[in-house]
Amino acid sequence: xxxxxxxxxxxxxxxLFLLLFGVSLFLTIQSHSYHKSKFIHSANYLTGGVYKQVNxxxxxxxxxxxxxxxxxxxxxxxxxxxxxxxxxxxxxTLDSTYLGDLYKFRTADVYKNSYSLxxxxxxIDKGKKDSIKVDFGVVTSKGIVGIIENTSRNYASVLSVxxxxxxxxxxxxxxxxxGSLTWDAKSYExxxxxxxxxxxxxKVGDTIITGGxxxxxxxxxxxxxxxxxxxxxxxxxxxxxxxxxxxxxxxxHVYVIENLNAAEVKSLEHKIDx
Amino acid sequence: MSSASxxxxxxxxxxxxxxxxxxxxxxxxxxxxxxxxxxxIMLFPVRNNRTAIxxxxxLLGLCIDIFSDSGGVHAAACVFVAYIRPTFxxxxxxxxxxxxxIKFNQTELSTRLTYFTxxxxxxxLVLFSLEVFNISKIILILQKTLFSSIFTILLCLIMTILFSxxxx
Numbered sequence: 001x002x003x004x005x006x007x008x009x010x011x012x013x014x015x016l017f018l019l020l021f022g023v024s025l026f027l028t029i030q031s032h033s034y035h036k037s038k039f040i041h042s043a044n045y046l047t048g049g050v051y052k053q054v055n056x057x058x059x060x061x062x063x064x065x066x067x068x069x070x071x072x073x074x075x076x077x078x079x080x081x082x083x084x085x086x087x088x089x090x091x092x093t094l095d096s097t098y099l100g101d102l103y104k105f106r107t108a109d110v111y112k113n114s115y116s117l118x119x120x121x122x123x124i125d126k127g128k129k130d131s132i133k134v135d136f137g138v139v140t141s142k143g144i145v146g147i148i149e150n151t152s153r154n155y156a157s158v159l160s161v162x163x164x165x166x167x168x169x170x171x172x173x174x175x176x177x178x179g180s181l182t183w184d185a186k187s188y189e190x191x192x193x194x195x196x197x198x199x200x201x202x203k204v205g206d207t208i209i210t211g212g213x214x215x216x217x218x219x220x221x222x223x224x225x226x227x228x229x230x231x232x233x234x235x236x237x238x239x240x241x242x243x244x245x246x247x248x249x250x251x252x253h254v255y256v257i258e259n260l261n262a263a264e265v266k267s268l269e270h271k272i273d274x
Numbered sequence: 275m276s277s278a279s280x281x282x283x284x285x286x287x288x289x290x291x292x293x294x295x296x297x298x299x300x301x302x303x304x305x306x307x308x309x310x311x312x313x314x315i316m317l318f319p320v321r322n323n324r325t326a327i328x329x330x331x332x333l334l335g336l337c338i339d340i341f342s343d344s345g346g347v348h349a350a351a352c353v354f355v356a357y358i359r360p361t362f363x364x365x366x367x368x369x370x371x372x373x374x375x376i377k378f379n380q381t382e383l384s385t386r387l388t389y390f391t392x393x394x395x396x397x398x399l400v401l402f403s404l405e406v407f408n409i410s411k412i413i414l415i416l417q418k419t420l421f422s423s424i425f426t427i428l429l430c431l432i433m434t435i436l437f438s439x440x441x442x
Binding site: 012013014016017020021023024025026027028029030031032041044046047050054114115116117118119121123157185186187188249 | 291294295298301304305306307323324325328329332335336339340341342343344345346347349350353354356357404405406407411414
Protein backbone atom coordinates (compact mmCIF):
# COMPACT_ATOMS: atom_id res chain seq x y z
CA UNK A 1 0.00 0.00 0.00
CA UNK A 2 2.78 2.38 1.00
CA UNK A 3 4.49 1.66 -2.29
CA UNK A 4 1.39 2.44 -4.31
CA UNK A 5 0.99 5.77 -2.58
CA UNK A 6 4.65 6.53 -3.13
CA UNK A 7 4.29 5.64 -6.79
CA UNK A 8 1.31 7.99 -7.18
CA UNK A 9 3.20 10.81 -5.47
CA UNK A 10 6.34 10.33 -7.50
CA UNK A 11 4.46 10.25 -10.79
CA UNK A 12 1.69 12.71 -9.98
CA UNK A 13 2.53 15.01 -12.90
CA UNK A 14 2.52 12.16 -15.36
CA UNK A 15 -0.74 10.75 -13.97
CA LEU A 16 -2.38 14.18 -14.07
CA PHE A 17 -1.15 14.60 -17.62
CA LEU A 18 -2.63 11.22 -18.59
CA LEU A 19 -5.94 12.05 -16.93
CA LEU A 20 -6.32 15.49 -18.48
CA PHE A 21 -5.14 14.32 -21.89
CA GLY A 22 -7.67 11.50 -21.67
CA VAL A 23 -10.45 13.92 -20.78
CA SER A 24 -9.65 16.19 -23.72
CA LEU A 25 -9.40 13.23 -26.09
CA PHE A 26 -12.80 12.06 -24.87
CA LEU A 27 -14.26 15.51 -25.51
CA THR A 28 -12.66 15.60 -28.95
CA ILE A 29 -13.96 12.20 -29.98
CA GLN A 30 -17.38 13.04 -28.64
CA SER A 31 -17.48 16.23 -30.67
CA HIS A 32 -16.89 14.18 -33.81
CA SER A 33 -20.22 12.39 -33.61
CA TYR A 34 -23.40 14.21 -34.39
CA HIS A 35 -25.64 15.25 -31.48
CA LYS A 36 -23.15 14.12 -28.87
CA SER A 37 -21.19 17.33 -28.29
CA LYS A 38 -23.19 18.22 -25.24
CA PHE A 39 -20.67 19.65 -22.78
CA ILE A 40 -18.40 21.91 -24.72
CA HIS A 41 -20.22 24.30 -27.03
CA SER A 42 -20.40 28.07 -27.37
CA ALA A 43 -24.17 28.23 -26.81
CA ASN A 44 -23.87 28.71 -23.07
CA TYR A 45 -24.47 31.70 -20.83
CA LEU A 46 -20.88 32.92 -20.60
CA THR A 47 -19.67 32.58 -24.18
CA GLY A 48 -23.02 33.61 -25.64
CA GLY A 49 -22.94 36.75 -23.50
CA VAL A 50 -19.40 37.64 -24.57
CA TYR A 51 -20.16 37.12 -28.24
CA LYS A 52 -23.35 39.17 -27.86
CA GLN A 53 -21.40 42.19 -26.61
CA VAL A 54 -18.86 41.94 -29.40
CA ASN A 55 -21.55 41.45 -32.02
CA UNK A 56 -23.24 44.64 -30.84
CA UNK A 57 -20.19 46.55 -32.07
CA UNK A 58 -19.43 44.40 -35.10
CA UNK A 59 -22.91 44.74 -36.59
CA UNK A 60 -22.32 48.40 -37.42
CA UNK A 61 -19.56 47.57 -39.84
CA UNK A 62 -21.86 45.49 -42.03
CA UNK A 63 -24.95 47.70 -41.98
CA UNK A 64 -24.66 48.74 -45.60
CA UNK A 65 -24.29 45.19 -46.93
CA UNK A 66 -27.05 43.91 -44.67
CA UNK A 67 -29.38 46.63 -45.95
CA UNK A 68 -28.59 45.75 -49.54
CA UNK A 69 -29.25 42.07 -48.86
CA UNK A 70 -32.58 42.89 -47.25
CA UNK A 71 -33.54 45.16 -50.17
CA UNK A 72 -32.66 42.42 -52.61
CA UNK A 73 -34.74 39.91 -50.68
CA UNK A 74 -37.65 42.34 -50.52
CA UNK A 75 -37.44 42.80 -54.26
CA UNK A 76 -37.59 39.05 -54.84
CA UNK A 77 -40.52 38.63 -52.48
CA UNK A 78 -42.37 41.52 -54.14
CA UNK A 79 -41.77 39.95 -57.54
CA UNK A 80 -43.22 36.73 -56.19
CA UNK A 81 -46.18 38.52 -54.65
CA UNK A 82 -47.21 40.49 -57.71
CA UNK A 83 -46.48 37.80 -60.27
CA UNK A 84 -48.20 35.06 -58.38
CA UNK A 85 -51.08 34.67 -60.87
CA UNK A 86 -48.76 34.29 -63.82
CA UNK A 87 -46.60 31.79 -62.01
CA UNK A 88 -49.29 29.55 -60.55
CA UNK A 89 -48.55 26.79 -63.06
CA UNK A 90 -45.11 26.34 -61.56
CA UNK A 91 -46.47 26.04 -58.07
CA UNK A 92 -49.18 23.50 -58.77
CA THR A 93 -46.85 20.67 -57.78
CA LEU A 94 -45.70 22.35 -54.60
CA ASP A 95 -49.17 23.32 -53.40
CA SER A 96 -48.09 26.63 -51.94
CA THR A 97 -51.31 27.16 -50.03
CA TYR A 98 -50.16 24.63 -47.46
CA LEU A 99 -46.63 25.95 -47.10
CA GLY A 100 -47.63 28.31 -44.32
CA ASP A 101 -48.87 25.47 -42.18
CA LEU A 102 -45.95 23.16 -42.78
CA TYR A 103 -43.04 25.39 -41.87
CA LYS A 104 -42.50 28.17 -39.41
CA PHE A 105 -39.78 30.77 -39.94
CA ARG A 106 -38.02 32.72 -37.21
CA THR A 107 -35.30 35.33 -37.62
CA ALA A 108 -32.01 35.28 -35.70
CA ASP A 109 -28.72 37.17 -35.55
CA VAL A 110 -25.42 35.36 -35.93
CA TYR A 111 -23.10 36.13 -33.02
CA LYS A 112 -20.19 33.92 -33.98
CA ASN A 113 -19.24 32.42 -37.29
CA SER A 114 -16.21 30.33 -38.23
CA TYR A 115 -15.17 28.88 -41.56
CA SER A 116 -11.44 28.14 -41.29
CA LEU A 117 -11.58 24.98 -39.17
CA UNK A 118 -12.59 21.54 -40.32
CA UNK A 119 -15.57 21.54 -37.94
CA UNK A 120 -17.24 24.89 -38.12
CA UNK A 121 -20.09 26.14 -35.97
CA UNK A 122 -22.14 29.31 -35.74
CA UNK A 123 -23.77 30.74 -32.63
CA ILE A 124 -27.12 32.52 -32.93
CA ASP A 125 -29.03 34.71 -30.51
CA LYS A 126 -32.18 32.58 -30.19
CA GLY A 127 -32.50 29.56 -27.94
CA LYS A 128 -34.96 27.41 -26.00
CA LYS A 129 -36.71 30.57 -24.81
CA ASP A 130 -37.71 31.28 -28.42
CA SER A 131 -38.73 27.63 -28.98
CA ILE A 132 -35.65 26.84 -31.04
CA LYS A 133 -34.96 23.12 -30.85
CA VAL A 134 -32.31 20.72 -32.06
CA ASP A 135 -32.56 19.75 -35.78
CA PHE A 136 -34.15 22.95 -37.02
CA GLY A 137 -32.77 24.18 -40.35
CA VAL A 138 -30.95 27.50 -40.69
CA VAL A 139 -30.95 29.46 -43.98
CA THR A 140 -30.36 32.95 -45.33
CA SER A 141 -32.16 34.58 -48.24
CA LYS A 142 -29.40 33.25 -50.52
CA GLY A 143 -29.20 29.65 -49.39
CA ILE A 144 -28.65 27.14 -46.61
CA VAL A 145 -26.35 27.69 -43.65
CA GLY A 146 -26.70 24.63 -41.42
CA ILE A 147 -28.64 22.75 -38.76
CA ILE A 148 -29.18 23.55 -35.07
CA GLU A 149 -27.07 21.17 -32.97
CA ASN A 150 -27.22 22.51 -29.41
CA THR A 151 -29.49 24.92 -27.61
CA SER A 152 -29.30 26.74 -24.31
CA ARG A 153 -31.84 29.13 -22.84
CA ASN A 154 -30.84 32.16 -24.88
CA TYR A 155 -28.50 30.84 -27.54
CA ALA A 156 -28.13 28.01 -30.02
CA SER A 157 -25.16 26.61 -31.90
CA VAL A 158 -25.52 25.75 -35.56
CA LEU A 159 -23.66 22.95 -37.34
CA SER A 160 -22.46 24.77 -40.46
CA VAL A 161 -22.53 23.14 -43.92
CA UNK A 162 -18.77 23.78 -43.72
CA UNK A 163 -18.34 20.95 -41.23
CA UNK A 164 -16.95 17.54 -42.11
CA UNK A 165 -19.69 16.09 -39.89
CA UNK A 166 -22.51 17.69 -41.86
CA UNK A 167 -24.64 15.55 -44.22
CA UNK A 168 -27.62 17.22 -45.82
CA UNK A 169 -30.03 15.70 -48.31
CA UNK A 170 -29.84 17.61 -51.60
CA UNK A 171 -30.88 17.17 -55.22
CA UNK A 172 -30.46 18.59 -58.71
CA UNK A 173 -33.01 21.26 -59.52
CA UNK A 174 -33.63 19.95 -63.05
CA UNK A 175 -34.24 16.31 -62.17
CA UNK A 176 -35.02 14.56 -58.92
CA UNK A 177 -31.67 12.79 -58.54
CA UNK A 178 -30.64 13.04 -54.93
CA GLY A 179 -27.32 12.96 -53.13
CA SER A 180 -25.91 14.01 -49.82
CA LEU A 181 -24.04 17.22 -49.23
CA THR A 182 -20.65 16.88 -47.51
CA TRP A 183 -17.56 19.05 -47.13
CA ASP A 184 -13.93 18.10 -47.78
CA ALA A 185 -12.55 20.99 -45.67
CA LYS A 186 -10.55 22.41 -48.56
CA SER A 187 -12.33 25.66 -49.39
CA TYR A 188 -15.16 27.60 -47.78
CA GLU A 189 -16.60 28.39 -51.20
CA UNK A 190 -17.25 24.79 -52.22
CA UNK A 191 -19.14 21.83 -50.80
CA UNK A 192 -19.42 18.35 -52.31
CA UNK A 193 -22.55 16.53 -53.38
CA UNK A 194 -21.80 12.81 -53.28
CA UNK A 195 -23.64 9.63 -54.24
CA UNK A 196 -25.49 11.12 -57.19
CA UNK A 197 -26.62 8.40 -59.60
CA UNK A 198 -24.67 8.30 -62.86
CA UNK A 199 -27.95 8.36 -64.78
CA UNK A 200 -28.43 11.99 -63.74
CA UNK A 201 -27.75 14.56 -66.43
CA UNK A 202 -25.15 16.72 -64.66
CA LYS A 203 -24.08 19.97 -66.31
CA VAL A 204 -21.72 22.65 -65.05
CA GLY A 205 -23.71 25.66 -63.90
CA ASP A 206 -26.86 23.74 -62.90
CA THR A 207 -28.48 24.60 -59.59
CA ILE A 208 -28.45 22.34 -56.52
CA ILE A 209 -31.35 22.62 -54.06
CA THR A 210 -32.30 20.83 -50.85
CA GLY A 211 -34.17 17.58 -51.35
CA GLY A 212 -37.51 16.88 -49.77
CA UNK A 213 -36.34 13.74 -47.99
CA UNK A 214 -35.20 15.21 -44.70
CA UNK A 215 -37.50 16.60 -42.07
CA UNK A 216 -35.15 19.54 -41.54
CA UNK A 217 -35.35 21.63 -44.71
CA UNK A 218 -38.30 22.12 -47.03
CA UNK A 219 -37.65 21.05 -50.61
CA UNK A 220 -36.22 23.67 -52.95
CA UNK A 221 -34.01 25.81 -50.72
CA UNK A 222 -31.09 27.05 -52.77
CA UNK A 223 -27.63 25.62 -52.09
CA UNK A 224 -25.30 26.43 -54.97
CA UNK A 225 -24.34 25.82 -58.58
CA UNK A 226 -22.29 22.99 -60.06
CA UNK A 227 -18.66 23.97 -60.54
CA UNK A 228 -17.17 20.65 -61.64
CA UNK A 229 -17.94 16.96 -61.33
CA UNK A 230 -16.33 13.55 -61.80
CA UNK A 231 -17.33 9.89 -61.68
CA UNK A 232 -16.23 8.03 -58.55
CA UNK A 233 -13.73 5.18 -58.59
CA UNK A 234 -16.62 2.71 -58.31
CA UNK A 235 -18.07 4.07 -61.55
CA UNK A 236 -21.68 4.25 -60.40
CA UNK A 237 -21.94 7.66 -58.83
CA UNK A 238 -20.94 11.24 -59.41
CA UNK A 239 -19.19 13.51 -56.94
CA UNK A 240 -20.12 17.09 -57.68
CA UNK A 241 -18.27 20.22 -56.56
CA UNK A 242 -20.90 22.78 -55.63
CA UNK A 243 -20.14 26.51 -55.42
CA UNK A 244 -22.25 27.86 -52.58
CA UNK A 245 -24.58 30.79 -53.27
CA UNK A 246 -24.05 31.92 -49.71
CA UNK A 247 -20.88 33.74 -48.81
CA UNK A 248 -20.20 31.72 -45.65
CA UNK A 249 -17.64 34.26 -44.45
CA UNK A 250 -20.25 36.99 -44.19
CA UNK A 251 -23.47 35.92 -42.51
CA UNK A 252 -25.38 38.43 -40.40
CA HIS A 253 -29.07 37.58 -40.25
CA VAL A 254 -30.51 34.10 -40.68
CA TYR A 255 -33.88 32.38 -40.71
CA VAL A 256 -34.54 29.33 -38.56
CA ILE A 257 -36.99 26.89 -40.13
CA GLU A 258 -39.20 24.69 -38.02
CA ASN A 259 -40.89 21.79 -39.75
CA LEU A 260 -44.19 21.45 -37.90
CA ASN A 261 -44.71 17.92 -39.16
CA ALA A 262 -41.24 16.64 -38.29
CA ALA A 263 -42.38 14.69 -35.23
CA GLU A 264 -45.11 12.94 -37.20
CA VAL A 265 -42.82 11.98 -40.07
CA LYS A 266 -40.13 10.79 -37.68
CA SER A 267 -42.49 8.61 -35.63
CA LEU A 268 -43.72 7.04 -38.85
CA GLU A 269 -40.18 6.31 -40.02
CA HIS A 270 -39.34 4.99 -36.58
CA LYS A 271 -42.13 2.46 -36.86
CA ILE A 272 -40.71 1.21 -40.16
CA ASP A 273 -37.31 0.75 -38.55
CA UNK A 274 -38.66 -1.48 -35.83
CA MET B 275 -2.30 37.36 -3.39
CA SER B 276 1.10 38.26 -4.74
CA SER B 277 1.66 40.53 -7.70
CA ALA B 278 3.14 37.62 -9.67
CA SER B 279 -0.07 35.59 -9.49
CA UNK B 280 -2.20 38.62 -10.35
CA UNK B 281 0.01 39.14 -13.37
CA UNK B 282 -0.46 35.48 -14.36
CA UNK B 283 -4.23 35.61 -14.00
CA UNK B 284 -4.56 38.82 -15.99
CA UNK B 285 -2.28 37.39 -18.68
CA UNK B 286 -4.50 34.28 -18.84
CA UNK B 287 -7.71 36.30 -19.24
CA UNK B 288 -6.26 38.79 -21.73
CA UNK B 289 -4.73 36.07 -23.91
CA UNK B 290 -8.01 34.08 -24.00
CA UNK B 291 -10.01 37.14 -25.02
CA UNK B 292 -7.48 38.33 -27.59
CA UNK B 293 -7.45 34.81 -29.06
CA UNK B 294 -11.20 34.22 -29.35
CA UNK B 295 -12.30 37.74 -30.22
CA UNK B 296 -9.55 38.89 -32.56
CA UNK B 297 -7.11 36.20 -33.67
CA UNK B 298 -9.73 33.51 -34.38
CA UNK B 299 -11.25 35.87 -36.95
CA UNK B 300 -8.10 36.63 -38.93
CA UNK B 301 -8.40 33.66 -41.32
CA UNK B 302 -5.48 34.79 -43.47
CA UNK B 303 -5.77 33.18 -46.93
CA UNK B 304 -8.89 31.39 -45.76
CA UNK B 305 -7.56 29.14 -43.01
CA UNK B 306 -4.37 30.48 -41.40
CA UNK B 307 -4.86 31.65 -37.82
CA UNK B 308 -2.21 32.44 -35.21
CA UNK B 309 -2.65 30.81 -31.81
CA UNK B 310 -1.03 33.40 -29.58
CA UNK B 311 -2.54 32.06 -26.35
CA UNK B 312 0.20 29.40 -26.03
CA UNK B 313 2.48 32.31 -25.07
CA UNK B 314 0.99 31.77 -21.61
CA ILE B 315 2.43 28.25 -21.45
CA MET B 316 5.76 29.35 -22.92
CA LEU B 317 6.26 32.16 -20.41
CA PHE B 318 4.90 30.32 -17.37
CA PRO B 319 7.46 30.75 -14.54
CA VAL B 320 9.95 27.90 -14.56
CA ARG B 321 10.25 27.64 -10.82
CA ASN B 322 6.62 26.66 -10.28
CA ASN B 323 5.92 22.96 -10.09
CA ARG B 324 4.99 20.90 -13.12
CA THR B 325 1.64 19.70 -11.84
CA ALA B 326 0.34 23.26 -11.68
CA ILE B 327 1.33 24.13 -15.22
CA UNK B 328 -0.24 20.95 -16.63
CA UNK B 329 -3.52 21.72 -14.88
CA UNK B 330 -3.60 25.43 -15.74
CA UNK B 331 -2.79 24.66 -19.37
CA UNK B 332 -5.75 22.29 -19.46
CA LEU B 333 -8.01 25.07 -18.21
CA LEU B 334 -6.54 27.47 -20.78
CA GLY B 335 -7.18 25.04 -23.63
CA LEU B 336 -10.66 24.28 -22.40
CA CYS B 337 -11.54 28.00 -22.34
CA ILE B 338 -10.47 28.34 -25.98
CA ASP B 339 -12.40 25.15 -26.85
CA ILE B 340 -15.62 26.39 -25.30
CA PHE B 341 -15.42 29.63 -27.23
CA SER B 342 -14.57 28.07 -30.56
CA ASP B 343 -16.77 24.92 -30.45
CA SER B 344 -13.85 22.60 -31.06
CA GLY B 345 -14.49 19.76 -28.61
CA GLY B 346 -11.27 19.22 -26.65
CA VAL B 347 -8.56 19.74 -29.25
CA HIS B 348 -7.00 22.86 -27.74
CA ALA B 349 -7.10 21.35 -24.25
CA ALA B 350 -5.31 18.21 -25.46
CA ALA B 351 -2.63 20.15 -27.33
CA CYS B 352 -2.04 22.49 -24.36
CA VAL B 353 -1.74 19.66 -21.84
CA PHE B 354 0.69 17.90 -24.13
CA VAL B 355 3.08 20.84 -24.58
CA ALA B 356 2.80 21.77 -20.90
CA TYR B 357 3.89 18.26 -19.97
CA ILE B 358 6.90 18.11 -22.29
CA ARG B 359 7.91 21.76 -21.75
CA PRO B 360 10.84 20.92 -19.39
CA THR B 361 12.44 18.83 -22.13
CA PHE B 362 12.28 21.75 -24.54
CA UNK B 363 13.56 24.14 -21.87
CA UNK B 364 16.56 21.94 -21.28
CA UNK B 365 17.19 21.54 -24.99
CA UNK B 366 17.08 25.23 -25.83
CA UNK B 367 18.51 26.88 -22.72
CA UNK B 368 20.90 24.16 -21.67
CA UNK B 369 22.65 24.59 -18.34
CA UNK B 370 20.89 27.82 -17.49
CA UNK B 371 17.73 25.79 -17.03
CA UNK B 372 19.40 23.45 -14.53
CA UNK B 373 19.90 26.31 -12.13
CA UNK B 374 16.22 27.28 -12.51
CA UNK B 375 17.11 30.90 -13.07
CA ILE B 376 15.66 31.60 -16.49
CA LYS B 377 14.24 35.07 -17.02
CA PHE B 378 12.68 34.99 -20.46
CA ASN B 379 13.32 38.69 -20.99
CA GLN B 380 17.05 38.27 -20.58
CA THR B 381 17.53 35.24 -22.83
CA GLU B 382 19.08 35.64 -26.22
CA LEU B 383 16.80 36.00 -29.21
CA SER B 384 18.16 32.92 -30.98
CA THR B 385 17.65 30.54 -28.03
CA ARG B 386 14.23 32.03 -27.40
CA LEU B 387 13.37 31.45 -31.05
CA THR B 388 14.38 27.76 -30.78
CA TYR B 389 12.26 27.35 -27.67
CA PHE B 390 9.21 29.07 -29.19
CA THR B 391 9.54 27.11 -32.42
CA UNK B 392 9.68 23.75 -30.62
CA UNK B 393 6.63 24.44 -28.47
CA UNK B 394 4.61 26.00 -31.29
CA UNK B 395 5.25 23.26 -33.84
CA UNK B 396 4.46 20.45 -31.39
CA UNK B 397 1.34 22.24 -30.14
CA UNK B 398 0.06 22.90 -33.65
CA LEU B 399 0.81 19.38 -34.82
CA VAL B 400 -1.22 17.85 -31.98
CA LEU B 401 -3.94 20.47 -32.43
CA PHE B 402 -4.46 19.98 -36.15
CA SER B 403 -4.07 16.18 -36.02
CA LEU B 404 -6.91 16.02 -33.51
CA GLU B 405 -8.98 18.62 -35.32
CA VAL B 406 -8.78 16.92 -38.71
CA PHE B 407 -8.75 13.46 -37.06
CA ASN B 408 -8.09 11.70 -40.32
CA ILE B 409 -4.67 10.22 -41.11
CA SER B 410 -5.40 10.20 -44.85
CA LYS B 411 -5.45 13.99 -44.78
CA ILE B 412 -1.89 14.22 -43.46
CA ILE B 413 -0.98 16.80 -46.11
CA LEU B 414 -3.72 19.13 -44.86
CA ILE B 415 -2.50 18.68 -41.27
CA LEU B 416 1.13 19.44 -42.15
CA GLN B 417 0.13 22.38 -44.31
CA LYS B 418 -1.98 23.93 -41.56
CA THR B 419 0.76 23.26 -38.98
CA LEU B 420 3.45 24.89 -41.09
CA PHE B 421 1.61 28.07 -42.01
CA SER B 422 -0.03 28.64 -38.63
CA SER B 423 3.27 27.97 -36.84
CA ILE B 424 5.10 30.66 -38.82
CA PHE B 425 2.32 33.12 -37.97
CA THR B 426 2.24 32.15 -34.28
CA ILE B 427 6.03 32.24 -33.78
CA LEU B 428 6.31 35.68 -35.38
CA LEU B 429 3.50 37.03 -33.24
CA CYS B 430 4.94 35.51 -30.04
CA LEU B 431 8.37 37.03 -30.71
CA ILE B 432 6.89 40.43 -31.47
CA MET B 433 4.80 40.28 -28.30
CA THR B 434 7.71 39.31 -26.04
CA ILE B 435 9.92 42.03 -27.56
CA LEU B 436 7.20 44.66 -27.23
CA PHE B 437 6.31 43.89 -23.64
CA SER B 438 9.77 43.13 -22.27
CA UNK B 439 11.07 46.70 -22.58
CA UNK B 440 8.46 47.98 -20.21
CA UNK B 441 9.66 45.90 -17.28
CA UNK B 442 13.34 46.84 -17.42
